[in-house]
Amino acid sequence: INMIMQTAFFLISGILTKDEAIKAIKDAIKKTYGKKGEKVVNMNFEAVDAAVNNIVQVKVPKKITGHDLPPTVPEEAPEFVKEVTAKMIEGKGEELKVSQIPADGRWPTATSQWEKRNIAVHVPQWDAETCIQCGRCSLVCPHACIRIKVIDPADLKAAKAPKSFKTAPAVGKEFKGNLFTVQVSTEDCVGCTLCVGVCPARKKDKDGNKTDEAALKMVSNTDAVRKRESKNWKVFMELPEVDPSQANPTTIKGSQLRRPLFEFSGACAGCGETPYIKLVTQLFGDRMLIANATGCSSIYGGNLPTTPYAQRRDGRGPAWSNSLFEDNAEFGLGMRQTVNKLAHQAAELLEEVAAEKIITKKFVKELLSAPQKTQEDIEAQRERVAKLKEKLEASSLVIARRLLHVADYLVKKSVWIFGGDGWAYDIGYGGLDHVLASGENVNVLVLDTEVYSNTGGQMSKSTPRAAVAQFAAGGKRMPKKDMGMIFSIYGNVYVARVSLGANPQQLVKAVNEAEAYDGPSLIIAYAHCINHGFNLAFGLEQQKKAVACGHWPLYRYNPMLEEEGKNPLIIDSKEPTIKFADYALGENRYRMLKMSNPEMADQLMEQAQKDVERAWKLLKGRHKALEEG
Template sequence: IAVDIPIWQPDNCIQCNRCSYVCPHAVIRPVALTEEELAKAPEGTKTIDMIGMPGMKFAITVSAYDCTGCGSCANVCPGKKGEKALVMGNMEANVASQDIFDFGREIEVKPEVVAKFKPETVKGSQFKQPLLEFSGACAGCGETPYAKLVTQLFGDRMYIANATGCSSIWGNSSPSTPYTVNVKGQGPAWSNSLFEDNAEFGYGMLLAQKAIRKRLKEEVETVAASAEASAEVKAACQEYLDTFNCGASNGDASDKLVAALEGCNCETCKDIVKNKDFLAKKSQWVFGGDGWAYDIGFGGVDHVLASGEDINVMVFDTEVYSNTGGQSSKATKTGATAQFAAGGKETKKKDLAGIAMSYGYVYVAQIAMGADFNQTVKAIAEAEAYPGPSLIIAYAPCINHGIKKGMSKAQTEEALAVECGYWNNFRFNPAAEGAKFTLDSKEPTGDYQAFLDGEVRYNALKRANPEKAEKLFAKNEAEAKERYAYLKKLVTLYGEE
């Protein structure tokens, strides 16, 4: 569907994997190959020696047929000495890259690569298979890179409750779905709820999991205490019980438990094996946009966060109802034009993060991938690891914003938003030792008004009513300064104990 696609220039590649990290459609992926695997690769496959992995080869592969041609990958590529490792080139002239991509997809992620490059890092996360791929999102979408990253970190054991909106459209345009499975057949369990009750829907998923796992845990305890159980079975049972609330390690223990119990004749063992898909601790996520989280579904979001349960809420904040034509939401900022705010929104943006932090026991983070690649993956990993409710609010540039640079510069727009203070990155972790609040954004230095002028949602008001625009834009900037000052106070309030 793209006229131009990214073409890899291996001599300029530093193997940072940023291109794969920001790709909205999971069409560009790094591959680690052995010499034996490379010998079976399609003709024309380019590789370079893999940094930190002697004897291993590295390649960047591109799906020519699935790429939307947005150029986000080439935009963020640092390259070498001023030369990019990715350049956009004619799709038809480079269609052979599809065979290389298909070949790379069949190569399993190697344990030694995962051990060397930790999954909770920008580079390491991209060696994991994305379990969200080839979605129907707009070229350059700001939402899907976040969702894709979550599936790379936890997709083999995650449940997703998805609010109606853009994320449910690119997330499941029936009868197809972009959510997929890994080589073991493991992938996210996804379901779409109504707009107004998605948080409660996800909470119901969590309670159902807990009830099933509680029953299975009791059965495992029964087997472990049985005089007839072998030493191997007892050991497997104990490892499962010891890691019951430990995420990925419990998944490994679950596999060992099933292997030990398969073939056993007791009815309890048979029931455990029959329900093996429910053994491992699941990672429960609730996805949705700001129209859902700030507006229609806010009561449910608040209720679920207040529950104290181990559930993760991801808000794709486009500051507008993206999927229904661009209506104003409570996330829309002062002066922005949108449907129902054609003359510029008069009131400021709701502080959803501040409301959640007021509980004191909710993990809260604001992230913007293009502004800080490391902070994004760190916040997502921390939120999932936190044994209580978590809220992540992710800044997501949208086609409704009318970014003058184009959606190929969505990641750049995220960086500019943080640089000028329009958006702030931070993390509040109640479980952290020492400082519980971390302000990851530096003191704003960018031109705030130039940033607003770079998007049609603001610039339209400036052209239609310059006097009103000047007034509202000044108010917008003043509110941003107040917000940053408030965040700096939180640094003092929740500093080292």
């Protein structure tokens, strides 16, 4: 848009002649965007030429006209959202009174659902007959706009769903007699098309042959579509959630039948980071504490005026906080140690309360020995704690009051530490090492974009050799740091390297294993990024290529397997089948150097290929050594 506006300015102002202005602008385009490739330069040239032919005079009316704007947030939004959040969305935050701001700094979650930005030109449309009900579309959606649900027909009838609400008979013996649906929130969708691209189902023609048409296709987001799907979305959200005992969390479909507690963030369309966060909240969000390093994930995750972290219907959801860039690991460790201390205090107080005959010793044993490995276990423990609270509230003793304040810590909490590679590989690396070496039960998720994404694409120690980034304009000369192998050497740290686009089932398995491990865990997730310089609609394809060339081998190092006498290192990807260049040259961050310095580009690409081969050899060698004991 800057080139279009410049063209209009110079042609209207007459400061330069038309020919002089256009020549100067096009010279600037070559200089500014030349490194991004001929296609980008030509697109800007076309924009300038189009501007020349489309300048029209807009006369300022003598009388002010207009119409009333629609409400900023829906009428059914909570009072705080209507009175405070809406004002901030409108850019009128200065009108808020001090008394309207939370006094203790706690900010309500689940507010991004009220924005309804309506920014997608095209949105996905579901074909119920073609769908194979795999759940992949829901898994890859960066903004949690497309979801799946299994429905009891009686519930659907009670909800008085409109005829436009599509369903199909649910697949799977555990869902016999139920219905299945895929629903899109068109008002929140950003039109990235990842769901359409990942859909494996194919429509059949009249002869029974598969066509190229998937179970999802993009359609124009017209007023009629928005109104229809808005009604359908409301019905979908009011329908009961699937019973946890019916949804296996270790499968793609099972994980996606759980409500995401991270939704409608302000991340880029096609973002490679947010699906990982969303998945973790689907599996453990009702009992999560999150320490978030500064970066993309803290901006779209905790920036005002709205918050994408959400809640279940009972109000349970992730508790989130952001400290500094460099001390996030320590911040998360502090959360873990605090949870441990409060749980220990609650256990001690239980014994004292039992001594006062408020509860029985048998009930104390039930509370302290209850297994809390599955979601069903967690819900059962919550019921016990609810009964405990009833008894405590009925007592006037001080000891009962004290236990009441910490009783919720008798339910297992899941502590997560989120951050990007700039934090994990560079600025916060020392703290991360300290925390993982502590042996404490924390889970670390590194959203690895291989650059400092939020600040504009600066080089980190995760940036691969040959890539161009800020502070590496001539291509990075050193190889990528292999953080996964480094931390797996400790032997007591669970480490997984995952890629949503390459192997989603391995990702789901790794997240479940990491949380189940009673010790430190580290998940390093490949995240495609706008800084890589390609259309993010093809992000999942690039992830597949990163794995196929050996740049991003998939593996899980699970210390629990070693205790069972098994090899703790499981390699989940095959030997490289393509060259590093076949993957790398699909992105501008590598192509740039090919244009500006072809000789250096070839030299670094050759070295990068050797880096991949060396890393793969090291991984295989480690696996063999562990196999031999």
